[in-house]
Amino acid sequence: MWPFKKKAPSSIAFRSAVKQGSLIDMQARPYLKLNREKNINLPLGITPAAYQAFIDVPGEDNNVRGLKLARWAAVLLLFIDLSQKMEDKAALDLVYDIGILRLSGFGYSRSIKVRVEEIDENSSLVFMLPEDEYPLPM
Numbered sequence: 001m002w003p004f005k006k007k008a009p010s011s012i013a014f015r016s017a018v019k020q021g022s023l024i025d026m027q028a029r030p031y032l033k034l035n036r037e038k039n040i041n042l043p044l045g046i047t048p049a050a051y052q053a054f055i056d057v058p059g060e061d062n063n064v065r066g067l068k069l070a071r072w073a074a075v076l077l078l079f080i081d082l083s084q085k086m087e088d089k090a091a092l093d094l095v096y097d098i099g100i101l102r103l104s105g106f107g108y109s110r111s112i113k114v115r116v117e118e119i120d121e122n123s124s125l126v127f128m129l130p131e132d133e134y135p136l137p138m
């Protein structure tokens with residue numbers, strides 16, 4: 001069972017980061033349906049650098065139908081699997097490796113970091129590269 005089930009309104013800080021371009025809202029189409037199927041109602045954001053590294057991969061025809069969604073599914077579903085196995089779900093800063101899907105058939109692995117400050121009505125999940133600065137005020 002997905003541990004972060006509580007519906008959370010988008011915080012002002014999260015919306016502001018999306019508006020300023022320091023986060024990309026992953027609760028938008030085409031990603032929203034997958035998130036809902038997995039019972040994830042928290043605001044989900046990804047830094048532009050992580051979006052380019054994992055979802056909109058340079059040098060690829062990223063307009064192939066369903067490719068970006070498939071890449072997001074790989075990132076999100078592995079996170080869900082790993083987070084369910086964690087003991088402490090009150091605060092989470094998880095780094096894991098994920099294989100990048102490429103149309104050429106060749107892939108590579110890269111690390112992604114996910115941060116959750118709190119699991120309450122003000123929570124949000126932020127996906128970023130390990131070297132990215134956290135885009136929300138702490």
